[in-house]
Structure formats: structure tokens, C-alpha cells
Amino acid sequence: MSQGNQYKGFAGWLEKRLPIISPADHFFNHYPTPRNLNYFWNFGAIAGLLMGLMILTGLVLAMQYNPSTLHAFDSVERIMRDVNYGWLLRYLHMNGASFFFIAVYIHIFRGIYYGSYKGQREVLWILGVVILLLMMAIAFMGYSLVWGNMSFWGVTVITNLFGAIPVVGDTLVTWLWGGFSVDNPTLNRFFVLHFLLPFVLLAVVGLHVLALHQVGSNNPLGIDMKGPQDSISFHPYFTMEKLFFIGAFFTIYFLVVFFAPNMMGEAINYEPANPLSTPEHIVPEWYFLPFYAILRSIPDKLGGVIAMGGAIVILALLPWLDRSPIRAARFRPIFQVMVFIFVIACIILGFVGAQVPADPFTIYGVEVFFGWSVLTVGQIFTAAYFGFFVLLPFVPLFERPRKMPRSIAEAIDGHA
Amino acid sequence: MxxxxxxxxxxxxxxxxxxxxxxxxxxxxxxxxxxxxxPSADVLALASIEVDVAALEPGQAVTVMWRGKPVFIRRRTAAQIDEARGVALGALKDPQTDADRTIEGKEEYLVVVGVCTHLGCVPKGQKDSDVRGDFNGWYCPCHGSHYDISGRIRKGPAPKNLEVPEYAFLSDTNIKIG
Incomplete structure (x- = not known):
């Protein structure tokens, strides 16, 4: 093993002793990347960058935060008012969570639309679902730390979901709380987990990237690369392209951080937690709204919980539910329409989750769907959400795929 | 084209x-x-304190907290002031006259940060029952530094005299520290 390597100078010296130069070199210079990637292939990198920013800002915020029910809310206000640039760190962190979810949701859409879970990418895809679940747990516990009144009642409602589990439900909820209500022990453990789990997330993201580099990137045509004519080097071509797109994405992120930092928040969370007074209308953060809508659409406590959890877990089954050998939706007319209906269902469920169930359903104040109640609309689109997965295995029986190019190079150059 | x-x-x-x-x-x-x-704004807001020393009799001392550290205020007797003034500068490790360490006209009151300049322990000597070291001032139990009645290091590993904080008399008996 002490043979020389191809690297010169310090890189060669270090590689001989610690093999980290070759993976980095492989990553940037010898990772054959499909030459037809579009801008949708940027959101993984953006999500990774945001994860780094969340960990960095989270670390400094944790140095100022006080995880005790007596001081939590005040210590957050102290960060906002007294700590130098504390407002900036907190706004970066709280809006960073939203933009992390925006990036990841677009990333997931990309994966579904272009069939990125096919072709030995099952493990890559499942790791992605694990990342989503971890992100949700982390975001939920992070929100609780603010200890505003929406934090408190959000935690109360969501932890009570576990009470729906037969036989052990109540015991489990008491165990989660470390008491008979959401209180100091709950806040303390949530703080510890909110600190720990991002590093678990980091490790799983590492595995996700490792799996990606084992199988290789999918591409908008969903056709495997057949040779060097189909690929270009990741660096400098895609590093430059990603830098540009990251710049554009972060411009929007910073616009929100500096000019509308509370746009995606709930005003009521600037009131301290009050165990005696539930807010009139409990809403989770926007990125949980579709799942919250699914929960409320099922008129049974246990059924709702199973549906909500199932809505995420069912994503992990996609590689087996989708039996078509063709990946990209552009060549699959039925699947393409189904994906668009699925996306519309997710968006409408988002609006449903933010509204009172008995009210007529509206979008920005406009009554749509003939004045049907929020509950009815929620049930219809919950059915649409799950319908996507239920119908998926049968689609290849009816679908006549569109004509596909034989290779990436042919699609671009007109000849293979 | x-x-x-x-x-x-x-x-x-x-x-x-x-x-x-x-x-x-x-x-x-x-x-x-x-x-x-x-340090954040709320920490800086607590950076100065006021102490009323009207109740302090000659020979007595009081300890107050300032920026998270103890501050020793001792009202010295005439004999103690004479003793502090009588020390030759050559005998000191960190040469400073007693006048340098007190406010003119208020030499009775010695105000020093009660933190040993060696490694940060709090020296003994504020209470009558305390060990006051070989020079009747303060004695640090951690590593054996002896301070005199002017808070100057006389013996032991500490390199500097006890620090005199920035302070002023707002009235005859009201001290503002910081």
C-alpha cells in the first residue's frame, strides 16, 4: 500500500498517509456527469449547503439558548434583542428550515418526475426518505424550543398523536413527555435531540451521496450513460453551473431573511407558552401542512395517524410500486399526468392544512370547489395523494410510452 | 449572423x-x-454597579459582585494606611505606591477585584476569622500568594497586585464601580 500515487507534492504526501485526496479527486474530476442535466439537478447541492448553514447557525444559537421552561422564551427574545447579530442568526436559522424544505421538496419532485428511484437506486431513494423523516423530526423539535404558545400546543397535539396507538398509547405519550404534560423534561430532551439529530442527518446525507456516486446521477431523459460521449466532468462544468444556481436560490432566501423574516411564521408564537390557553387555530409550519391535512381528513384518531405516517413512508416503496422500466415522465403520458395531479394534490392539501375543517375551502380568500368544506376537499385530495401510489403498479398495463432517443448524445447531437 | x-x-x-x-x-x-x-447588550448593561458603604466601620470589609467577580471593599484603619504607605517600593514584586491604588482623600477605602492574579482563585481575608497571610492583607489558599493591606503581592506565585477596578465616589459613601 505504500506505493506512490499519481498525486504530486503535499497531496501525494497526504494521500499516502490518509486516503482522502483520491475520493475528493474522484468526486470532482472523475465523476462522469450526464451532460443533459437541467436546473432541477441543483436542489440536492442546495439542500446540502443549507444543512451546513443550519448546523453552523444552530451551533451559535445553542450557545445563547436556555432550554428551561422558565427561560426558553426569554432567551430567544434575548437572542433577538441583546445578542450581537442574534436576530440575523435566528432569522437565518428559522427561514433556513423553510428553504431547506423547499429545496428538498423540489428535489423529491425531481426524483419522482424523472424516475430517479429506478436502476439500482432503491437504497439511494430510501436513504432520501430517511433524510426527509429526520428533517421533519428535527424541524418539529426545533420549533418547540422557541417555547411560544404555538410551539407548546404544536408539541402537545403532535405528541398526543402517539396516544392513538392501541394499548401502549397513553404510556408511550407519558414516556415521551417525561411527565404528565409537555413540560421542562420534554423541552430538555427535545433540545438534546434537536442538537444531536442534525449530525445523524449529516451521516445519512453522507451515505446518500456515497450511494449516488456508486450508481451515478440520473438525468432528464432517464437513459443510462453509454459512454464518454454522454457525460462531462463534474468540475468545472457543473460546479460553475451549481454556483450560479445556488447564488440565485440564496438571493431569494436572503430576501426573505432580511425583508420578510416572519412571512412563514405564526404571530402567536411570539406569545410565551401558556398551558392554560390553546390558540384558537393550531397550524403547523407550512412544510407540515399537507401531512396535517391528511391527518385531519381521516375521521378516526388511529386511522389519521396511520394515514399521516403512511403518506411519508409510502414514498420509500416507490421503486417497487412503479413497475415501468422507463424512468422519465416525459416518455410516459399517463404517469406524467399522474405526477402533476399528485403535485396539485400536495399543494391543495397544503392549503387545506392551514384552514379550519368546517369552513368553506378557499385559496387566498377565493372560494374554489363550489364552496365545499375544507374537510371534504381534504378528503378528496387525500384520496388523490394515495391514489397515485395505488394506481402506479397498474399504469404500465395501459400506458403506451412515447418514442425515446437511444442515448443522451443522440438526443443532443442528433447522432449517437 | x-x-x-x-x-x-x-x-x-x-x-x-x-x-x-x-x-x-x-x-x-x-x-x-x-x-x-x-458580550451582549444585556451583559454590558450590568457592567457597572453602585455600592453604599455608609455602614462600613474602620477595619471592616465588604464583598460585592461586579461583572461576575467579587470586589473587595475594605475600610482601613489609620494604622493600616500607615503600614501600607511605609513599604519601600524596592520590596515589592509589582511596585506601586498605596496612593496609586486609592483615590486621594478617600485613602481609607481600598477597592480591589478579589481575584488572585495567579490563577483566578478568591483570596481569603475579608472576614476577621480568615487567614490573612504574612502581610495582614489577603492570602490565596490555592497556591499560597500573600497580599498586603494595599492588595499588593508580597510573597507567593502571583505576578501582579490585586487589580484596582475603575471606580469613583458618587457621594461621600456611594461608590460606582465600572
């Missing part, structure tokens, strides 16, 4: 602007993060 002219200068300008923006943003962000760890 018009003839294409290769002009990289605009492209270079764009790239340079992007790198400068990235660089300035990174530096500003880093400075912000480092700045967040410096």
Missing part, C-alpha cells in the same frame, strides 16, 4: 463581481457569528 467577436472582459467582470460578493458575504457572515459571541 454577425461576425462573433471574442470579448472576455464582460464575462471576467461578472465572475469577479460574483467572487467579490461571495467573499464579502462570507467575511461579513463570519464576523457576525464571531460578534454574536462577544
Amino acid at each position: 454577425a461576425e462573433q467577436v471574442q470579448d472576455d472582459s464582460k464575462r471576467d467582470f461578472l465572475a469577479l463581481s460574483a467572487y467579490v460578493t461571495l467573499g464579502v458575504g462570507t467575511v461579513a457572515g463570519t464576523l457576525g457569528i464571531l460578534s454574536s459571541l462577544t
Whole structure:
């Protein structure tokens, strides 16, 4: 093993002793990347960058935060008012969570639309679902730390979901709380987990990237690369392209951080937690709204919980539910329409989750769907959400795929 | 199609602007993060305190908290002031006269930060029952530093005299520290 390597100078010296130069070199210079990637292939990198920013800002915020029910809310206000640039760190962190979810949701859409879970990418895809679940747990516990009144009642409602589990439900909820209500022990453990789990997330993201580099990137045509004519080097071509797109994405992120930092928040969370007074209308953060809508659409406590959890877990089954050998939706007319209906269902469920169930359903104040109640609309689109997965295995029986190019190079150059 | 002219200068300008923006943003962000760890506004707001020493009799001492540290205030007797003044500067490790360490006209009161200049322990000597060391001032039990009645280091490992904080008499018996 002490043979020389191809690297010169310090890189060669270090590689001989610690093999980290070759993976980095492989990553940037010898990772054959499909030459037809579009801008949708940027959101993984953006999500990774945001994860780094969340960990960095989270670390400094944790140095100022006080995880005790007596001081939590005040210590957050102290960060906002007294700590130098504390407002900036907190706004970066709280809006960073939203933009992390925006990036990841677009990333997931990309994966579904272009069939990125096919072709030995099952493990890559499942790791992605694990990342989503971890992100949700982390975001939920992070929100609780603010200890505003929406934090408190959000935690109360969501932890009570576990009470729906037969036989052990109540015991489990008491165990989660470390008491008979959401209180100091709950806040303390949530703080510890909110600190720990991002590093678990980091490790799983590492595995996700490792799996990606084992199988290789999918591409908008969903056709495997057949040779060097189909690929270009990741660096400098895609590093430059990603830098540009990251710049554009972060411009929007910073616009929100500096000019509308509370746009995606709930005003009521600037009131301290009050165990005696539930807010009139409990809403989770926007990125949980579709799942919250699914929960409320099922008129049974246990059924709702199973549906909500199932809505995420069912994503992990996609590689087996989708039996078509063709990946990209552009060549699959039925699947393409189904994906668009699925996306519309997710968006409408988002609006449903933010509204009172008995009210007529509206979008920005406009009554749509003939004045049907929020509950009815929620049930219809919950059915649409799950319908996507239920119908998926049968689609290849009816679908006549569109004509596909034989290779990436042919699609671009007109000849293979 | 018009003839294409290769002009990289605009492209270079764009790239340079992007790198400068990235660089300035990174530096500003880093400075912000480092700045967040410096004392915050609420900490700075508590940076000075006022102490009323009217109840202090000659020979008595009081300890107050200032910026998270103890401050020793001792009202010295005439004999103790004479003793402090009588020490030759040559005998001191950190030469300072007693006058340098007190406020003119208020030499009775010695105000020092009660933190040993060796490794930060709190010296004994505020109470009558305390060990006051070989020079009847303060004695640090951690590593055996002896301070005299002017708070000057006389014996032991400490390198400096007990620090005199910035303070002023707001009235005859009201001291503002910090």
C-alpha cells in the first residue's frame, strides 16, 4: 500500500498517509456527469449547503439558548434583542428550515418526475426518505424550543398523536413527555435531540451521496450513460453551473431573511407558552401542512395517524410500486399526468392544512370547489395523494410510452 | 449572423463581481457569528454597579459582585494606611505606591477585584476569622500568594497586585464601580 500515487507534492504526501485526496479527486474530476442535466439537478447541492448553514447557525444559537421552561422564551427574545447579530442568526436559522424544505421538496419532485428511484437506486431513494423523516423530526423539535404558545400546543397535539396507538398509547405519550404534560423534561430532551439529530442527518446525507456516486446521477431523459460521449466532468462544468444556481436560490432566501423574516411564521408564537390557553387555530409550519391535512381528513384518531405516517413512508416503496422500466415522465403520458395531479394534490392539501375543517375551502380568500368544506376537499385530495401510489403498479398495463432517443448524445447531437 | 467577436472582459467582470460578493458575504457572515459571541447588550448593561458603604466601620470589609467577580471593599484603619504607605517600593514584586491604588482623600477605602492574579482563585481575608497571610492583607489558599493591606503581592506565585477596578465616589459613601 505504500506505493506512490499519481498525486504530486503535499497531496501525494497526504494521500499516502490518509486516503482522502483520491475520493475528493474522484468526486470532482472523475465523476462522469450526464451532460443533459437541467436546473432541477441543483436542489440536492442546495439542500446540502443549507444543512451546513443550519448546523453552523444552530451551533451559535445553542450557545445563547436556555432550554428551561422558565427561560426558553426569554432567551430567544434575548437572542433577538441583546445578542450581537442574534436576530440575523435566528432569522437565518428559522427561514433556513423553510428553504431547506423547499429545496428538498423540489428535489423529491425531481426524483419522482424523472424516475430517479429506478436502476439500482432503491437504497439511494430510501436513504432520501430517511433524510426527509429526520428533517421533519428535527424541524418539529426545533420549533418547540422557541417555547411560544404555538410551539407548546404544536408539541402537545403532535405528541398526543402517539396516544392513538392501541394499548401502549397513553404510556408511550407519558414516556415521551417525561411527565404528565409537555413540560421542562420534554423541552430538555427535545433540545438534546434537536442538537444531536442534525449530525445523524449529516451521516445519512453522507451515505446518500456515497450511494449516488456508486450508481451515478440520473438525468432528464432517464437513459443510462453509454459512454464518454454522454457525460462531462463534474468540475468545472457543473460546479460553475451549481454556483450560479445556488447564488440565485440564496438571493431569494436572503430576501426573505432580511425583508420578510416572519412571512412563514405564526404571530402567536411570539406569545410565551401558556398551558392554560390553546390558540384558537393550531397550524403547523407550512412544510407540515399537507401531512396535517391528511391527518385531519381521516375521521378516526388511529386511522389519521396511520394515514399521516403512511403518506411519508409510502414514498420509500416507490421503486417497487412503479413497475415501468422507463424512468422519465416525459416518455410516459399517463404517469406524467399522474405526477402533476399528485403535485396539485400536495399543494391543495397544503392549503387545506392551514384552514379550519368546517369552513368553506378557499385559496387566498377565493372560494374554489363550489364552496365545499375544507374537510371534504381534504378528503378528496387525500384520496388523490394515495391514489397515485395505488394506481402506479397498474399504469404500465395501459400506458403506451412515447418514442425515446437511444442515448443522451443522440438526443443532443442528433447522432449517437 | 454577425461576425462573433471574442470579448472576455464582460464575462471576467461578472465572475469577479460574483467572487467579490461571495467573499464579502462570507467575511461579513463570519464576523457576525464571531460578534454574536462577544458580550451582549444585556451583559454590558450590568457592567457597572453602585455600592453604599455608609455602614462600613474602620477595619471592616465588604464583598460585592461586579461583572461576575467579587470586589473587595475594605475600610482601613489609620494604622493600616500607615503600614501600607511605609513599604519601600524596592520590596515589592509589582511596585506601586498605596496612593496609586486609592483615590486621594478617600485613602481609607481600598477597592480591589478579589481575584488572585495567579490563577483566578478568591483570596481569603475579608472576614476577621480568615487567614490573612504574612502581610495582614489577603492570602490565596490555592497556591499560597500573600497580599498586603494595599492588595499588593508580597510573597507567593502571583505576578501582579490585586487589580484596582475603575471606580469613583458618587457621594461621600456611594461608590460606582465600572
